[in-house]
Amino acid sequence: MRHERFVTEGASNPARRARRAIWAALLPRRSRSAMRLAIGAGAALAEFLAVLLTVLAVQAIYHAAALHAPMPLASALQVGLLLALFVILPNIARGEYSIENYLAGGPHLRRSASLWLGAWALLLLIGFLTKTIGEVSRVTAVAAFLAGLPVLLATRSASLALVRRLATTRLASARRVHLIGYDADIASFYAGQDTDALGVRVIGTSYLRSVPLGAGAEERRRQLGEDLDLAVSVVRFLRPDDVFVLVPWTDAEDVALCTDAFLRVPAALHLRPAQVMDRFKDMRLARVGRLTGINVGREPLSPIEVALKRSFDIVVAGVALVVLSPLLATIALLIRLDSPGPSLFRQKRYGFNQEAFSVYKFRSMRAAPEGAFRQATRNDDRITRIGRVLRRTNLDELPQLINVLRGDMSLVGPRPHALAHDRSFERRIALYARRHNVRPGITGWAQANGLRGETLTDADMQRRVEHDLHYIDNWSFWFDLQILVMTVLARRAFRNAY
Incomplete structure (x- = not known):
């Protein structure tokens, strides 16, 4: 079995600086989680301020131009804060501001538009039931609704572009990944993926040895066991955030042995069979009653x-x-x-x-x-x-x-x-x-x-x-x-x- 360890910085620096860069790449960074949290909090704060400032600006312009009077600040803040909270809280609950979601190719703008409609519907319902937004004119409400949507979509687009631009192997908050599989599986992974655009840092790879032709089941298990023991030792040293097992699911026994081996290390474990994952880009785990399966196609329209x-x-x-x-x-x-x-x-x-x-x-x-x-x-x-x-x-x-x-x-x-x-x-x-x-x-x-x-x-x-x-x-x-x-x-x- 052989292993590869990757360092993405410091190669051309003097020896002392290079050693420091190597250890910085290998050892976990305590600030990584904080940086990921900061990126998500920044994206949420940007949308919060975009909604709030849009509502305040619309009301200020209307009162100054049409009524020639200062806007009622308390009422405007109440509407703006409620609307902003109705936008960002559901997004926080469903993980919209995570780096992984920003790197995914999902319908971000459509989800934002749907949430904007829902936030306004909830605001109007609460305002009607509590009679708390009576001072807000219908003109400013309609104007804020029409102006706020493009502002919200523009803010989300800017956040997406910024995160995706920063999400390279040099991003300090990028999750550190270790790969394990046979030569063909790992070669297929690198051939089909642009690793610089994945938003993760591949810090190492463990290659499993192919079993010689004619080898019995016992010999196969013994060799795989040796490879996995060594790979586990390497993973314990590198301490990645995630381990990806690239062994095909058709090799059910090999997958089971890999799973048992890497469940013993403090890292998130992922099974990634290339043939399935590359064919179905939108697959997800789904539950139907008490059955669990991988959903590769959405159900018919409701x-x-x-x-x-x-x-x-x-x-x-x-x-x-x-x-x-x-x-x-x-x-x-x-x-x-x-x-x-x-x-x-x-x-x-x-x-x-x-x-x-x-x-x-x-x-x-x-x-x-x-x-x-x-x-x-x-x-x-x-x-x-x-x-x-x-x-x-x-x-x-x-x-x-x-x-x-x-x-x-x-x-x-x-x-x-x-x-x-x-x-x-x-x-x-x-x-x-x-x-x-x-x-x-x-x-x-x-x-x-x-x-x-x-x-x-x-x-x-x-x-x-x-x-x-x-x-x-x-x-x-x-x-x-x-x-x-x-x-x-x-x-x-x-x-x-x-």
Whole structure:
């Protein structure tokens, strides 16, 4: 068995300074926990002050500009302090200000927006029941609500950027990690991870020896036992914060022996099978009744979430069809004048639970007899003059508002592909069919990020599928709103449109 010990500073200094740096890297720092606490407290204080100062500023401006009188300081402080506490206390309770959460790729801004709505709802409820915020005008309340959200989101964005910039191997508060596994497992870990961006410091690695071919079970256990005893001694000397066992879960006996060995040392123990962890980025421990398992995909939307999403679809689609009816009629007329054939194009697509339905689009290509499916390509000579404009502006998708009202589609969801595409890619791309676990959408997370147009390789489709699955696993009402705004306003949403 061999071990590697890493030092990230002091290599080019004189010998005395180098020895001091080595021991500083190896021995635990008493200030590390304090620094982590300080970073979290600083992030919480920044959001607390952002909310409080926004409320005070809005009320001061309103009273000075509209009422020409000083603001009631006591009432303004009461509202600002309550609102700030309603924002940061839930965040503290769910660990929002931890370094690990800041380094994770979760929906930070969506969670902050949802919490802002909840904080205001709670503030208004308490104010109504206790009659304690009667001096606050409705104008300042609305203004504080509208101004406070972008301020809160900007503060969270700045905190995220600062922590992620500081979270390198040189960050004094970074947790110190020791790795153990076979050569292939550790090599796979380094190949798939950017260690400088993990926000941890890998201080050592213990490699387990591979068992010779033909060795019996007793010989295997004896050799592994020797390696683990030595590794435990190294870990006791290095005193890391965390030990990661990279042995595959298929080697159940090896995992059990590693677990028993490292539970004897004062460090947090983690099992990290690369094949599982690298495939499912959002996996988490979950309990169902008295059963415990690793959740690798979220449950279907709850009845309340389904009702919210469906109500939003119906209202927006209905209003959009009424408001846009002159535009729709004009486009239909232009299509008929530009080339012979119907204005609308219908094609079978798979929807929720792989149930087929007819999707509506404005016809953007010359009418042709039924035949084999052929995907549109850049500079495709079948695309009409008006069709090229419709495709570049996404206006060809507007008739799908009818599909939304009929319940075949949603405003936001994975885009439905032609049946030929579905049959082909379902056999070649893992979890492709999982896109059909929700209603397809007029737009989606992939399209909002410019992943549209011709799919020349499986890798092109794989990127779309990854974005679609990310949407399914992270759905929220705010995520839908974000995608709709990006589809209309973001330049990249129109990339690859032809």
